[in-house]
Amino acid sequence: PTPWLVVPAAGQGKRMGADRPKQYLDLAGEPLLRHTLRRLHAAFPEARCVICLDDDDRWFRNAWMPFAHWQRVSGGAERMDSVLNGLHAMAADANDPVLVHDVARPCVMPNDLQALYQATLESASGALLAMPVADTMKRDNGDGASFRTECRDGLWHALTPQGFRHGLLLRALTQAQRSGALVTDEASAIEALGLAPRLVSARRDNIKVTHPGDLGLAAAILSAQAG
């Protein structure tokens, strides 16, 4: 089968401090979003893609979309709202696999995309790309000083894509939206249902471009991956 893809791309990217949303900043000579879409397309050429864009977005160009079957939906107030808009708009069956991938992760590699998709098909609770925490974790005291060291055993960074059956993800995010919980990824909404999405070990270079220095880092990663 081939998955549905939801690409939330309706954020403002305020932490970048740039004149436009980060997905339109130049990365290795092209808008960042083109790299992300191309990686997804290379792995899943037949996929149907739903991209969530702000209604006021004046940067997006249809010609940048590599998928034959795609649609644009309006973004929402939070990332979760954007993804929910996508899930509502797509003509999917409850059992169809849906992969959600942040537009801000242009360095995701084909092997990780395939591994995540495989796990999505196998796991009743879905799956997410993730990597074990390597650094020592500190809790601050609210005043810029280290107050406590958190045990990092069993702690993971949650990345994207994250994959679930359409019906399950729709139910989880609808419930999360009603509950008003702060949900920053799909897996946390699934966990709130008492389910345990599978953690799929990911490469460390699948970074989320968030802060200004991350663009240079992403460019170096892309060039290293190509070499």
Ligand code: C5P
């Ligand atoms: O801001 P952050 O990097 O956490 O956003 C993660 C992803 O969610 C980005 O791809 C961003 O464009 C998207 N997003 C969205 N709708 C929002 C907020 C963020 O689609 N309201």
